[in-house]
Amino acid sequence: MSLLRRPRGWAVLLTLAGVLLFLRLGVWQLHRADEKEALLRRYAAAAEQPVREFAAADAAPPAVDVLPHVRVRGEYLPGREYLLDNPRHDQRGGVEVYAPFRPQGTERLLLVDLGFLAGNGTDQTPQLPPLPGGTVELTGFYQPPPGVGFEMGGDALARQQNWPKTSIYLELGDVAKDLGASLYPRVLALEAEPASIYTREHTPDFSAMPPARHRAYAFQWFTFAVVAVVMFLFLHRKRKAQRGDLR
Known part of the structure; x- marks a missing residue:
């Protein structure tokens, strides 16, 4: 029943x-x-991971889930910094600073993530320290670019005349167009440096x-x-x- x-x-x-x-x-x-x-x-x-030469890491494109630890020599392009206005660092105001870098032996540019610079956002553009001149050696992680989304009004970089340029999204295609040069498909996130003014914490913050x-x-x-x-x-x-x- x-x-x-x-x-x-x-x-x-x-x-x-x-x-x-x-x-x-x-x-x-x-x-x-x-x-x-x-x-x-x-x-x-x-x-x-042990540090590898950047050229070797780029010659064999890494898998999506691999972040090569690399070393690269070359020169910065001075006065061409980009400010990403939506970084996630302890919910503090500030920007993530990126600068184009030309590795030795190529005209292709590598976008370098210099780190997070605390401040009040791009309403008050922070004073950026000068980039080192001449040939320098950088060490960091060759990782995918920051995520992108839909930005109202289209390409914000093309509408700006002065540097540094700011955006709430950083699309490598827009940066390449803005610089008139070809870019590597990933960015170099520099290692932490105690003496640097930048905060370099590239591990995702999932505390929330x-x-x-x-x-x-x-x-x-x-x-x-x-x-x-x-x-x-x-x-x-x-x-x-x-x-x-x-x-």
Whole structure:
């Protein structure tokens, strides 16, 4: 004998839709946790790698999940800095500073991430320290460029006449067009330097939403799915007959 009353069709569909939605959100949170942990492992592995020559790393394009630890010699292009106005460093105001660099033996330019410079954003352009002149040797991580998005109004760099130029997104194609030169497909994030005015913390900052919090949210969504099923069963259970009902 069944313990449940025959449910209405809309109740079944509503419960099923809710359970599937909660399960989907829970799985998505688990995937986000795995992605962030993989990214943190990638940066940790890069820091332990031996330093390679940049030319060798570029000759064999690295896989997407590999961040080569490289050394490169060449010269900066002075007075051509770019300021990224949306860095994430402890929620402080400031900019991430990038400068074009010409490695020896090539006309192709490499965009160098000099680091984060604290300030009040680009409303008050910070005073940038001069770049070293002549041939210099740089060491850092050859990593993908900063993420891009949709910028209202199109290419902000083309509309600016003075340097440094600022943008809330930094698209390598726009930078190459602005400089009139070809760029390497990745940027060089310089290693930390105690004496530098720049803050160089290239490991992603997940303090606001660490992987563990994603898993906690996943547990909540899965719990909601279980609660939805329990509520459905509770509301459709057969009640015991009362004495008055037997007359």
